Amino acid sequence: MLTDILSTAFMQRALIAAVLVxxxxxxxxxxxxxxxxxxxxxxxxxxxxxxxxxxxxxxTSPVWTATVVxxxxxxxxxxxxxxxxxxxxxxxxxxxxxxxxxGVLLINLAPTxxxxxxxxxxxxxxxxxxxxDVTAIVLLAAFVVAVTIGLRRQLxxxxxxxxxxxxxxxxxRALNLLVAVTAAVTVTVAMRVVGLLLVSALMVVPVAAAxxxxxxxxxxxxxxxxxxxxxxxxxxxxxxxxxVPPGATIVLLAIAVFVALTLLATPLAxxxxxxxxxxxxxxAVAPVAAKV
Amino acid sequence: xxxxxxxxxxxxxxxxxxRPVLRGIDLAVQRGEVVALLxxxxxxxxxxxxxxxxxxxxxxxxxxxxxxxxxxxxxxARVGYVPQRTTAAGGVPAxxxxxxxxxxxxxTRLGLMSKTDKxxxxxxxxxxxxxxxxxxxxxxxxxxxxxxxxxxxxxASEPELLIMDEPMAGVDLASQEILAATLxxxxxxxxxxxxxxxxxxxxxPLIDRTVVLRDGLVTYDGPVTAGEALPGHDPxxxxxxxxxxxxxxxxxxxxxxxxxx
Ligand SMILES: Nc1ncnc2c1ncn2[C@@H]1O[C@H](COP(=O)(O)OP(=O)(O)OP(=O)(O)O)[C@@H](O)[C@H]1O
Ligand SMILES: [Mg+2]
Numbered sequence: 001m002l003t004d005i006l007s008t009a010f011m012q013r014a015l016i017a018a019v020l021v022x023x024x025x026x027x028x029x030x031x032x033x034x035x036x037x038x039x040x041x042x043x044x045x046x047x048x049x050x051x052x053x054x055x056x057x058x059x060t061s062p063v064w065t066a067t068v069v070x071x072x073x074x075x076x077x078x079x080x081x082x083x084x085x086x087x088x089x090x091x092x093x094x095x096x097x098x099x100x101x102x103g104v105l106l107i108n109l110a111p112t113x114x115x116x117x118x119x120x121x122x123x124x125x126x127x128x129x130x131x132x133d134v135t136a137i138v139l140l141a142a143f144v145v146a147v148t149i150g151l152r153r154q155l156x157x158x159x160x161x162x163x164x165x166x167x168x169x170x171x172x173r174a175l176n177l178l179v180a181v182t183a184a185v186t187v188t189v190a191m192r193v194v195g196l197l198l199v200s201a202l203m204v205v206p207v208a209a210a211x212x213x214x215x216x217x218x219x220x221x222x223x224x225x226x227x228x229x230x231x232x233x234x235x236x237x238x239x240x241x242x243x244v245p246p247g248a249t250i251v252l253l254a255i256a257v258f259v260a261l262t263l264l265a266t267p268l269a270x271x272x273x274x275x276x277x278x279x280x281x282x283x284a285v286a287p288v289a290a291k292v
Numbered sequence: 293x294x295x296x297x298x299x300x301x302x303x304x305x306x307x308x309x310x311r312p313v314l315r316g317i318d319l320a321v322q323r324g325e326v327v328a329l330l331x332x333x334x335x336x337x338x339x340x341x342x343x344x345x346x347x348x349x350x351x352x353x354x355x356x357x358x359x360x361x362x363x364x365x366x367x368x369a370r371v372g373y374v375p376q377r378t379t380a381a382g383g384v385p386a387x388x389x390x391x392x393x394x395x396x397x398x399x400t401r402l403g404l405m406s407k408t409d410k411x412x413x414x415x416x417x418x419x420x421x422x423x424x425x426x427x428x429x430x431x432x433x434x435x436x437x438x439x440x441x442x443x444x445x446x447x448a449s450e451p452e453l454l455i456m457d458e459p460m461a462g463v464d465l466a467s468q469e470i471l472a473a474t475l476x477x478x479x480x481x482x483x484x485x486x487x488x489x490x491x492x493x494x495x496x497p498l499i500d501r502t503v504v505l506r507d508g509l510v511t512y513d514g515p516v517t518a519g520e521a522l523p524g525h526d527p528x529x530x531x532x533x534x535x536x537x538x539x540x541x542x543x544x545x546x547x548x549x550x551x552x553x
Contacts, residue, residue, distance in 0.1 A: 034382040157394035168398035169368030215429035
């Protein structure tokens with residue numbers, strides 16, 4: 001069965017795309033969750049629809065036009081967060097729905113576009129992933145991995161406590177913009193496999209699952225990426241095998257992992273509590289106090 | 293004298309929303325000095341402190357850090373900051389070590405952590421008495437332990453100036469003693485301190501000078517006098533009778549009481 005899958009050219013492409021989505025979506029998602037902006041990915045996904053429509057209208061690859069529009073949308077969202085303190089939520093709503101409406105309109109104006117085409121971008125479609133798409137996805141994913149791993153300490157600090165990060169002299173605004181841009185790039189990486197409407201789920205659910213059983217950021221990061229990779233691969237194979245839509249399958253698998261880890265977490269926490277009990281509350285205090 | 297000030301805030305005014313919150317504040321901390329900023333809730337203590345680190349833009353007056361105007365100040369590793377906060381938890385679990393490590397970023401910036409950096413982080417965690425809990429999640433800590441993590445984070449860069457906004461809030465007396473001891477070591481090593489307090493508590497012997505704010509103005513700036521000029525243990529005394537008899541003109545220049553040795 002596996003060799004059968006691997007020998008099909010489109011499945012090879014789909015699996016490569018799936019692995020990259022499984023890695024990148026939770027890798028940037030963890031910072032969004034940490035900043036309590038879990039729904040940002042969803043917003044960018046909506047805005048990216050205009051980019052897809054634009055791609056069809058201009059008869060170029062929608063992945064690149066979606067990337068450009070998604071980045072523009074993410075930057076605008078970040079600017080709204082800086083300046084539009086009071087009416088920020090209204091401005092964001094305009095952006096999201098405007099993006100979605102723009103996408104539907106443009107694709108219907110395009111000569112080769114149809115709602116069926118749009119739907120493959122909304123919910124993901126394995127059979128339509130082209131060689132060109134794969135090249136674009138690999139390049140974009142490399143950028144996302146470089147940022148999320150290379151700058152993890154800086155992004156962690158900015159996402160944990162923005163005010164403190166500023167006092168360490170970090171370029172906080174630049175880093176915030178970088179997170180927004182990276183999230184936008186991830187949306188377009190994931191678009192072909194899980195679809196624009198479910199992208200955000202893959203950014204958030206593996207992170208939520210991982211943090212059920214971890215106490216540190218690093219472990220959460222590694223686990224979330226592992227969960228993301230496993231569910232995208234399994235979902236892609238299942239989608240091929242049973243002819244079900246990939247995005248929905250992947251997201252439901254991720255939620256299943258979340259539920260499983262949540263159930264596992266309770267006994268685990270209890271065991272840790274028992275192990276940690278003998279440690280006491282403030283043991284370390286005594287020697288320090290004695291020293292000074 | 294001006295040249296030796298690590299913090300100097302002159303005629304500072306600031307507006308939050310549409311309220312004038314700072315209405316012309318002069319505040320200087322000399323090298324090696326420990327200054328306590330006192331005042332009732334809402335008197336502008338946090339705003340004053342946050343304007344010093346550039347979090348609140350001034351509408352008038354000026355701020356200098358280590359003799360450099362704030363706009364041009366770049367040496368953030370020299371400053372350790374403890375915000376007034378009840379929690380430092382984000383939406384994802386993080387260990388004490390991970391949170392404290394971010395205090396070291398002012399030295400490493402966009403680079404990697406060296407052995408020295410890691411050692412400084414461990415030392416900062418040990419200084420606040422949390423060494424055996426370094427791997428625990430910050431969300432599993434009590435409020436007072438949390439506060440100690442924030443202090444360790446400020447100490448991680450081995451700063452020359454500590455700016456702390458109510459570092460003792462929610463910390464029990466035993467832990468306050470430990471933090472006071474930690475602070476005493478820092479001060480003995482030459483660190484200057486500006487800290488917002490509601491009561492002096494175990495820190496009292498360390499403090500060289502107190503500055504009392506009221507409605508965005510300085511109402512007292514001078515030495516810690518015995519008993520009545522201080523809020524004591526009752527914050528209610530602060531705004532009314534206790535500060536007034538000793539009130540100095542708001543524009544009076546700060547009176548340094550010598551360095552602590
Ligand atoms: N973001 C804000 N927008 C508008 N007004 C604000 C804001 N933050 C603070 N204020 C107002 O500024 C005044 C001073 O606030 P500040 O936080 O400096 O007081 P504080 O002396 O630190 O009080 P506390 O003892 O409660 O910490 C208060 O009256 C407060 O209502
Ligand atoms: Mg305050």
